[in-house]
Amino acid sequence: MQPLVNGFRQLASTVQSERSALYLSRWIFLRVLGVIYLIAFISLWTQIDGLIGHNGILPVADYLEAVSERLGPERCWWVPTFCWFNASDGFIHLQCAAGVALSLLLIAGVAPVLDLLFLWAIYLSLSTVCRDFLSFQWDILLLETGFVAISLAPQQWLPKLSRETVPSVIVLWLCRWLLFRLMFMSGAVKLLSRDPAWWNLTALAVHYETQPLPTWIGWYAHQLPLWIQRTCCALMFITELAAPFLIFCGRRARQIACGAFVLFMLLISLTGNYCFFNLLTVAVCLLLLDDAFLLRLLPSSAAAFVNRRLPPPVASGSQPKEASRPEEVPRPVQGRSQTMNLTPAPPEEGRRPADAPVEFPLWDGSGVGSRKGLRAIGVAALAAIVLALSGLETVARLFRVENLPRPALQLLGLASPLRTVNSYGLFAVMTTTRPEIIVEGSNDGVTWLPYEFKWKPGEVKRRPAFVAPHQPRLDWQMWFAALGDYRREPWFMNFLVRLLQGSPEVLALLQTNPFPDPPPRSVRAVLYAYRFTDVATRRASGEWWRRE
Secondary structure, eight states, X not given: OHHHHHHHHHHHHHHHHHHTTOHHHHHHHHHHHHHHHHHHHHHHHTTHHHHHSTTSSSOHHHHHHHHHHHHGXXXXXXXXXXXXXXXXXXHHHHHHHHHHHHHHHHHHTSSHHHHHHHHHHHHHHHHHHHGGGGOXXXXXXXXHHHHHHHHHSOOOSSOOGGGOOOOXXXXXXXXXXXXXXXXXXXXXXXXXXTOHHHHTTOTHHHHHHHSSSBOHHHHXXXXXXXXXXXXXXXXXXXXXXIGGGGGGSOHHHHHHHHHHHHHHHHHHHHHBOOTTHHHHHHHHHGGGSOHHHHHHTSOHHHHHHHHHTSOOOOGGGOOOOOOOSSTTOOOOOOSGGGOOOOOOOOOOTTOOOTTSOOOOGGGTXXXXXXXXXXXXXXXXXXXXXXXXXXXXXXHHHHTTOOSOOHHHHHHHHHXXXXXXXXXXXXXXXXXXOOEEEEEEEESSSSOOEEOOBSSSSXXXXXXXXXXXTSOXXXXXXXXXXXXXXXXXXXXXXXXXXXXXXXXXXXXXXXXXXXXXXXXXXXXXXXXXXXXXXXXXXXXXXXXXXXXX
């Protein structure tokens, strides 16, 4: 019996040690998450009238009226949005403004739990009514990350790092599980699709020119020799399929995984515009690093300054100090072989002395009926539900399980409106061509003038630009419309109608309006095939694209 007790003590001490070594990691993660929310709300706010306003492409009032007639009393669950209270343009702007204000409060560290709760609810509300325009992978990733972060945030009203509550190990590993699913599924879906371009490692030879919004660096990357493209593709698969398993290994392994993921996201952001996706992924990666590692990245004076403001470690996970690059910066003890004989300091108020009986760290030394104990039970129950649902989503996507047990299907169906348990994986099948829709207008049916978009390819001499972390939602949707039958896309037909009406809100989403007054009598969509030019052509003509 004694070996079992000793083993449990060691497990509890290890888990508790990790908890007390992640204050700074959590602090940075939550501030970066606040910045991402701020970017997301401001980016959407600048486009919201043209997308879902009264004179926009997909008016929210019309959508909710149709949903209400179809779903009746169940509409609030299946279409969760605050717009049920008020679908006016002013109320939509109020939600965006509230999102911006709450993001700033989260960055400042004021009432982070409430900030995150309302940020998640508002972004879910807007995502629901924006439909096609807010259905991207980073939108659902932000919702899932924001939802999990609610339970990770410290329970405090005013920002003070030295008094922050201990990070929840359960929620911490839920965040790491999210990162694992994001990275591993991104690689797995490519192989499961059996697309020859991925299997023979030639996908990157066409990816840079066929991705939605490439950058000018993407143009240069496209010119690289095929052997370099194939090598990069192989390294990508190592990053997406092998590195994620390091998340579940030791401290050093997680640092390696974090470095690989961050470098991967940096390279993606240099060659293509993917909104705040890269920054959000890097933010979750921060939870792979402990405080000791982050402090060693700082100059000695800065590290000592930050270290003095970190909360003291909990008793069962107390960290001895050892020499490190910044003096007086503690490192967490790793493993049994590094155990040191220390004289325990008097316990602080509310802290458990080191020689007290070891309790399961979920409870933080509190009774089941206490406030902390009840919160821990709630967090554990919520984590179990999220873990179960995300596991089902992952299994269904990986193994293409179409006939899941009925209870599993019901659970996934009930959770789907909240967009907090998702499957991930971009570019499962590589697009090998780049069709582009050029929208033109005319007053006489003979002379047609093009509408130029702000960011998507159009004029062949216009250099591909950097726009991330802002996302031009209409430009992105035009890429998807060109790949399919755009005539069957309701939003696209509505877009053309708004051009005929001369809607100022929709025209504000475009770079140029060749018909300022009056609007054109006719509009049409012409499909072109776009390709990057080569180095010689660009030097001679200045063209970044050629189209036919």
